[in-house]
Amino acid sequence: MQEKCNISGVLPEAVELDRVVAELRSGGVLFVFGLGESGLEAALLARKMGACVLVYDESGGESVKKRASTLQELGIGVFLNSVPDGACLPDLVVLSPGIPPASRLYRRAFELDCPVVSELQFAREFLSDIPMVGITGTNGKTTTTELVAHLLTKMGYHVGVGGNIGTPLSRLARERKNWDFLIVECSSFQLMNSPAMKWACGVFLNFGSDHLDWHASEAEYFMSKCRIWNTTGGERRGALANDSLFAEAERLGIDLAEAGLVTFSLDNRHADYFWDDVQNAVICRENHRILLTATDLPITLRLRHNRENILAALAVIDRLGLADGLDKAFLSDFVVAPHRFEICDGVAKGVTVINDSKATNPAAVESAIKALAAGFGSSSKARIFLIAGGRDKKMDFGKLNPLLKEHVQEALLFGENRYRLAECWADATLCNMCETLEHAVDLAFSKARPGDTILFSPGCASFDMFQSYIDRGNQFKQALKRRQSNANPERQLASRSAV
Structure with a gap:
């Protein structure tokens, strides 16, 4: 049962x-x-x-x-x-x-x-008069949180942002201001003991293998995130879910049929909110309203997973009853934070280099490889040299094997779990062991040729060798700068985000 x-x-x-x-x-x-x-x-x-x-x-x-x-x-x-x-x-x-x-x-x-x-629930008691939007998911939480805050700010609202994104909710409560909304990024760790948050709107973006060193099972991990649907709206009309979650729930033996969720999807036109590729627009199915025509998106937002983040953010705005104030120009100056599919220019002529240090689980690596396979940043036929590894979280890396076999020329593995990754991927791609990140970078450049791509997408936690994924990404870029300085001291490394 x-x-x-x-x-x-x-x-x-x-x-x-x-x-x-x-x-x-x-x-x-x-x-x-x-x-x-x-x-x-x-x-x-x-x-x-x-x-x-x-x-x-x-x-x-x-x-x-x-x-x-x-x-x-x-x-x-x-x-x-x-x-x-x-x-x-x-x-x-x-x-x-x-x-x-x-x-x-x-x-x-x-x-x-x-x-x-939880700290989240404790702080909520002192901010109960401010409408809160909660955002969770295995990937995309930070970008979607920033998108919702960006859109509301463009519409003239005073918005606070906190939670897992960096500023604890308790600090916002202690230094509270006259906010119209609070947008809160939530991890499963925070939600697990947050039974009564009463979100104005709660979004569950996606689900993949992660944090199994912390949670007892995938089902517990999934159910922790379900707390984001504890909303204040009648019949939970502010409870938003990616349509793909129903299949994940069924796989885990969890029934969402009676959860009363509002769905969004890039692919399913029967979802409550969907992306119309013909009109390049986000549609509300209830009355076939166009929430926003997403033409001329900046390069940072064109990848599939970021279009999904946009879709979720616009659904939030609509559930808050504010969609009439949207303007497509609001997205034109949105900038995604560093270390998320960040293209690093000027390192080696003809070689595309991508810093995706924020990829801390297999699903994030999958998104990056699929983006490259679709031709983003280089030819879809380009050889990919994947730099991966770090601290293990008991995740299922075997799911990547078909993708690695088809698209990845070699994997340069470093960090605590490099031997486990090599064993897991042995039949999918050639694996090379590296003692340090800098060693992996040097080896990747020794193999890459013009037209190839070096993808730094670790798929693991950073705490084996670094203070955070930010520190890891910065050290990757420092390794690139050292290579560039040795090759041509006159040139400067330029970077631009592309997630």
């Missing part, structure tokens, strides 16, 4: 926080588990509202110690390399998104006799 997807109560039960927040304002006790940026901001917000705050973290790294010092200077108790012993019982536990379910801290949170919520 298939499991029913209960949109309003997936995973932990919803928590009524009004009473708890009132107690905290009167000096109640709040525990924050995890001292990343989100944990730091949750502690500062709780302190500002009058709570007695204690912070715990199982690590003692330099960045954690620095945040601990900031809190201790304010009189907040911080306990590193530690979990609470039960001598003091809190009124509420706030879990940082970086605390995995397998950790002692995570398990301890649910052993205490009190409600447990």
Whole structure:
């Protein structure tokens, strides 16, 4: 029997926080588990509202110690390399998104006799008067979040942006401004313990293999993201879903038939919102309204997955009742953030080089290879040299084999999981082991010829060798600059984003 997807109560039960927040304002006790940026901001917000705050973290790294010092200077108790012993019982536990379910801290949170919520849910209690749009998915979250914020700003609204995109929601709550809307990028880690966000509009963009080192199963990962559909609209009319999610749910034994979702699709004209290739327009099927004619899109938005992001963003604007204010010119100056299929010019004559460091899972690598196979940035017949590898998240890389076999000349593999990738892809393409990213770059250039493409699309987390995917992408570009300087010191590396 298939499991029913209960949109309003997936995973932990919803928590009524009004009473708890009132107690905290009167000096109640709040525990924050995890001292990343989100944990730091949750502690500062709780302190500002009058709570007695204690912070715990199982690590003692330099960045954690620095945040601990900031809190201790304010009189907040911080306990590193530690979990609470039960001598003091809190009124509420706030879990940082970086605390995995397998950790002692995570398990301890649910052993205490009190409600447990995410940093996202905690901050929401202090921003309940502002309409929030939540955006999740395996890929495309940041770009879609920025697209929605960009469109609303162009329409004259005052918009705040936060969540997984970089600014914790607790910081927005602590430094709140007169926003008309808040656009929040949400990871599955954040959503898993966020049972009552009550989004004005919630979007689930897509689903692929990822984070199986954190979640117990793909089904749990999927169901965590379903929390984005806990919306305030009647009959969940603000709950938006990519039409492809129904097939993914069926594969995982989850029934979405009664979820009351509003769908969008590039391919299915029976979806509530779809892309009409003939008119090059986004259509609302309900009354066949054209929301926007997407002619003359900048190069950054022409790839298939970005057209899907545009489609989702326009559906959000329509569900908010604001589509009449749209203008196709609004997209003309939208710029996608770096490290997303970023074309790096001037490195080697005739060789296309792409920095796709943001690709942290197989689905993102698939999108990049398909874009090149379709002729984006070079000939569709160009040989592709793929640089990949990093920290494994127990993902299924075997799904890429048919694509690799058809389009990838060689894979240059680096990072912790390079041997696993080589074993997985041995029958699909030639695999070369590299000790460092710079080694992989040098080897790729030694093999590439004019007309070829070097695609840096790691498909893995960056934390084995880098601070973040941004650091990884920057180091890739530094390696390109060193090569360019050695070849011709007069030239400068220019980059442009193309995702």
